[in-house]
Amino acid sequence: MSNNEPLLVDNLDMKSSTPPTIGLKSSLSIRSKGAPPPEAQPECQLMCPSIMDRIISLSPVPTIVLNSSFDILEVSCSQINFSGLDRDDYIGANIYNLDPAKIPVTSIEALRNGIDKAIKLRSVCKIDSIEVVSHSYYCNLRISPIFENDSSLVYIILESCDITKIHREGDVVDPSLDAPDIYKHLIDSVKHVVIFMLTPEGNVATWNDGASALKGYAAEEIIGQHFSIFYSPEDRLKDKPRKELAKCLQDGKLEDEGWRVRKDGTKFFANVVISPVYRFRVLVGFSKVTRDITDRKETEDRLVAAYEESAKLKSQFLANMSHEIRTPMHGMLAALTLLKDTGLNDKQDEYAKIIENSGSILLRVINDILDYSKLSSGTFTLNSDLLSVQQIHRNAIQHCQTLLKPGITLTSEVAEAIPEFSKGDPLRYQQILQNLLMNSAKFTESGSIHVRSKLTNDELSSHRIYTEVIDTGIGVAAEAAKRLFDPFTQVFSSTGEQYQGIGLGLAICRNLIDFMGGSIGYHPNPDGQGSVFWFSVRLGKVDVATSPGPSGALSPIEMEPIEELKAIAPGKQLLLVEDNKISQAVMLKLLKNLGFGRVDAAYDGAQALKMLRAKPFSYHAVLMDINMPVMDGVEATVEIRNSLKLDIPIIAMTANALQGDAEMYLSKGMDGYVSKPVNRNHLIKNLVRVLR
Known part of the structure; x- marks a missing residue:
C-alpha cells in the first residue's frame, strides 16, 4: 500500500x-x-x-x-x-x-x-x-x-x-513555533544579560546563556536551587533574598544594586530587577534580570575618590589662602583701629576711612569666595538657633550705614504680626539681608533704600517671613535680570569701575535661600526708578515661655559692652598666644587700650603651657592663635584642659575661617572664637562674656 x-x-x-x-x-x-x-x-x-x-x-x-x-x-x-x-x-x-x-x-x-x-x-x-x-x-x-x-x-x-x-x-525563525517558544529562544540567546525565572518559593526555574556566562553555573546544576546562593553570607544572614521577594510582591517590582557571588566565589556588582509573574491572577513565580555593572561601579568609585581628593585639596587651598590673606590684614586693620584712636585731623581721618573701607571690601571678597565654595561643594550646614527679625534688621542697617552715598536714606519696617523670636539660622538670615542691602547701597546714587518684612503664612509650628529691599537705584535691564543670581556674573560690568565686583553676592543669597527651603527674586520698583529684591523663608515657632528676655542673647546692638569691659578690665590679666610679631604687637597695644592691667605674650602653644604651669591662677583668660610652630592652639588647649586641669576661658583668635572651624575649636575645649582680621566689637563681646 x-x-x-x-x-x-x-x-x-x-x-x-x-x-x-x-x-x-x-x-x-x-x-x-x-x-x-x-x-x-x-x-x-x-x-x-x-x-x-x-x-x-x-x-x-x-x-x-x-x-x-x-x-x-x-x-x-x-x-x-x-x-x-x-x-x-x-x-x-x-x-x-x-x-x-x-x-x-x-x-x-x-x-x-x-x-x-x-x-x-x-x-x-x-x-x-x-x-x-x-x-x-x-x-x-x-x-x-x-x-x-x-x-x-x-x-x-x-x-x-x-x-x-x-x-x-539562525536568522530564520520557524513559523511553526508558537509565541512562548519564540520568546524563550530570544531569552536563551541573550549572552550579556542574566534572565531567569524563580518559583514562588525562590528556586531557580529557568536559566539562560547569559546567566551561565556571568554566574558560572550550568543549567542542570542550578535549576532547583534557591536563588539565595547568589548572595554573600552577610546578605543571607540579613535575610535579604526573602525580603527582596516580599518587597517585590508589595511594590510590584524591586530594583537593587549590590554585590553578588559567582560559582567560584568571586564577586561582581549587579543591577537586579525582580518582577512578580502572575497567571490568571495566581502568582506563578518571579522574573529576575541581572546586569553586571562592576566596571561602572569601579568607574564611579574612582570618580568619587577623585572628587573627594579634589574637594580636599580645594578646601586646603582655600584654608591656606584665607589664613595667608587674613593674617596680614589683621595686623593692618588692627593697627588702623589704633591709629584712629590717636586723635586724627580731618584729612588723616579721611585717609584712614579709605584704608578701612578698602580692607572691608577685600575681606568681604574673601568671605564670598569661601561661602560660595562651601555652598557649591555641599559641605555647608545651617544652624538652628533663636533669631529676632527685628534685631537682624537693626544689625544689617547699622552695618550698611557706612556704605551709603551722601543723601541716601535707609529705613526699616517690621510688621507687628512677626513674633519677637523665631527659630532659624540668624547668621545666614542676616547675611542674606545684608547682601541685598549692600547691593542696593552700591547701585543707588540718590533717593532711598527701604527694607520691610511681613508675615505671609502662619502654621502650627512655623511661619513664613517675606522680606523686600526696595531702592531707587539704577535698576536692572530685563535681559540682565535673567542672570542676576548666576555666580560670577557682573550685570553692570560695562557701566564703569564704581560698580565692579566678583559677582557672587546674589548667587550666595540664592544658595543660602535654597538651603533654607525658601525663595528669592527680583522685579522692578513699581513706584518708578529702582529695584525690588525679595526673599521668603520659613522659620520655626518658639515657645513664648522659653524666649529670652530683654537681657537675653539677642539684646539690642545699641547696648555696646565697651563700657562694661572698661569697668572690669583693669583687674584682669590676659595671656596672648600669637606667633606673628606684627599681630602680637598690635594686639598687645589694642588690649592695653581697652584697659587691661596686664597682658603677657607667648609665641607658641608650648611657651603658653610653660607660662600657665608656672602661674596657673594668674591669668583670667587666654587669647589663643591656632596655626603656630612647635605646638598649635588646639593641641595647647587640650593640654591645658587635660594635663593642667585649668578651667581658664580660652578664646580662639585665628585666620582659619572655613565652615566647621568654630565648632571644632569649641569641641576641643575653647570658650569662644574670633576670626582674623579681628573685629574689635566682636572681640569685646567675647571678652565681656567670659570675664563677666
Missing part, C-alpha cells in the same frame, strides 16, 4: 465495550529530517488497544510515554524509526537506563534534571538544542508531566521537536 492508502479499521462498533482492532497494511514512513532512509528502518506494525495509544503510536513527533516510576509505557513509531531500536527495547524499560542518544538527550543527568523540574513546576519544560550527531540534526525535548486530579503524577510524555533548520539558519 502506498503512503496515501487509508488505515483499515475492522468491526468498529461504537456501542461495543471491546476496543476496536486497528491494522496497519504497511510500515509507517514518518521520520525526522536527517533520519535513516526508509529501507534501513524496521517495519513497525502495531495493534493499539485504544484510540489514545493509536494517536501516540502514529504521532509524527517522536514520543515516549512514561509512568510515575519512569518506566516506558508507550512509544511512537516515529521514535522507533528515529532510534533504530525495536519496540520491545522500549516497553517496560526505565528511561534512565537507555542510551541518551536514543531518547534523544545530551545526558541522562540532563534528562533527570529536566523531568525533576517539570514535575516540581507541574508544567511543560524543555531541554533545548540537543545535537544528534549520528543523524546530523538538532532537536528540543519537550517534557510534559500528567497529574491525576491535580495531585498524583500519572504519566510523563517526552516529545522530540526537530529544530535543525533553525540551528543551521
Whole structure:
C-alpha cells in the first residue's frame, strides 16, 4: 500500500465495550529530517488497544510515554524509526537506563534534571538544542508531566521537536513555533544579560546563556536551587533574598544594586530587577534580570575618590589662602583701629576711612569666595538657633550705614504680626539681608533704600517671613535680570569701575535661600526708578515661655559692652598666644587700650603651657592663635584642659575661617572664637562674656 492508502479499521462498533482492532497494511514512513532512509528502518506494525495509544503510536513527533516510576509505557513509531531500536527495547524499560542518544538527550543527568523540574513546576519544560550527531540534526525535548486530579503524577510524555533548520539558519525563525517558544529562544540567546525565572518559593526555574556566562553555573546544576546562593553570607544572614521577594510582591517590582557571588566565589556588582509573574491572577513565580555593572561601579568609585581628593585639596587651598590673606590684614586693620584712636585731623581721618573701607571690601571678597565654595561643594550646614527679625534688621542697617552715598536714606519696617523670636539660622538670615542691602547701597546714587518684612503664612509650628529691599537705584535691564543670581556674573560690568565686583553676592543669597527651603527674586520698583529684591523663608515657632528676655542673647546692638569691659578690665590679666610679631604687637597695644592691667605674650602653644604651669591662677583668660610652630592652639588647649586641669576661658583668635572651624575649636575645649582680621566689637563681646 502506498503512503496515501487509508488505515483499515475492522468491526468498529461504537456501542461495543471491546476496543476496536486497528491494522496497519504497511510500515509507517514518518521520520525526522536527517533520519535513516526508509529501507534501513524496521517495519513497525502495531495493534493499539485504544484510540489514545493509536494517536501516540502514529504521532509524527517522536514520543515516549512514561509512568510515575519512569518506566516506558508507550512509544511512537516515529521514535522507533528515529532510534533504530525495536519496540520491545522500549516497553517496560526505565528511561534512565537507555542510551541518551536514543531518547534523544545530551545526558541522562540532563534528562533527570529536566523531568525533576517539570514535575516540581507541574508544567511543560524543555531541554533545548540537543545535537544528534549520528543523524546530523538538532532537536528540543519537550517534557510534559500528567497529574491525576491535580495531585498524583500519572504519566510523563517526552516529545522530540526537530529544530535543525533553525540551528543551521539562525536568522530564520520557524513559523511553526508558537509565541512562548519564540520568546524563550530570544531569552536563551541573550549572552550579556542574566534572565531567569524563580518559583514562588525562590528556586531557580529557568536559566539562560547569559546567566551561565556571568554566574558560572550550568543549567542542570542550578535549576532547583534557591536563588539565595547568589548572595554573600552577610546578605543571607540579613535575610535579604526573602525580603527582596516580599518587597517585590508589595511594590510590584524591586530594583537593587549590590554585590553578588559567582560559582567560584568571586564577586561582581549587579543591577537586579525582580518582577512578580502572575497567571490568571495566581502568582506563578518571579522574573529576575541581572546586569553586571562592576566596571561602572569601579568607574564611579574612582570618580568619587577623585572628587573627594579634589574637594580636599580645594578646601586646603582655600584654608591656606584665607589664613595667608587674613593674617596680614589683621595686623593692618588692627593697627588702623589704633591709629584712629590717636586723635586724627580731618584729612588723616579721611585717609584712614579709605584704608578701612578698602580692607572691608577685600575681606568681604574673601568671605564670598569661601561661602560660595562651601555652598557649591555641599559641605555647608545651617544652624538652628533663636533669631529676632527685628534685631537682624537693626544689625544689617547699622552695618550698611557706612556704605551709603551722601543723601541716601535707609529705613526699616517690621510688621507687628512677626513674633519677637523665631527659630532659624540668624547668621545666614542676616547675611542674606545684608547682601541685598549692600547691593542696593552700591547701585543707588540718590533717593532711598527701604527694607520691610511681613508675615505671609502662619502654621502650627512655623511661619513664613517675606522680606523686600526696595531702592531707587539704577535698576536692572530685563535681559540682565535673567542672570542676576548666576555666580560670577557682573550685570553692570560695562557701566564703569564704581560698580565692579566678583559677582557672587546674589548667587550666595540664592544658595543660602535654597538651603533654607525658601525663595528669592527680583522685579522692578513699581513706584518708578529702582529695584525690588525679595526673599521668603520659613522659620520655626518658639515657645513664648522659653524666649529670652530683654537681657537675653539677642539684646539690642545699641547696648555696646565697651563700657562694661572698661569697668572690669583693669583687674584682669590676659595671656596672648600669637606667633606673628606684627599681630602680637598690635594686639598687645589694642588690649592695653581697652584697659587691661596686664597682658603677657607667648609665641607658641608650648611657651603658653610653660607660662600657665608656672602661674596657673594668674591669668583670667587666654587669647589663643591656632596655626603656630612647635605646638598649635588646639593641641595647647587640650593640654591645658587635660594635663593642667585649668578651667581658664580660652578664646580662639585665628585666620582659619572655613565652615566647621568654630565648632571644632569649641569641641576641643575653647570658650569662644574670633576670626582674623579681628573685629574689635566682636572681640569685646567675647571678652565681656567670659570675664563677666
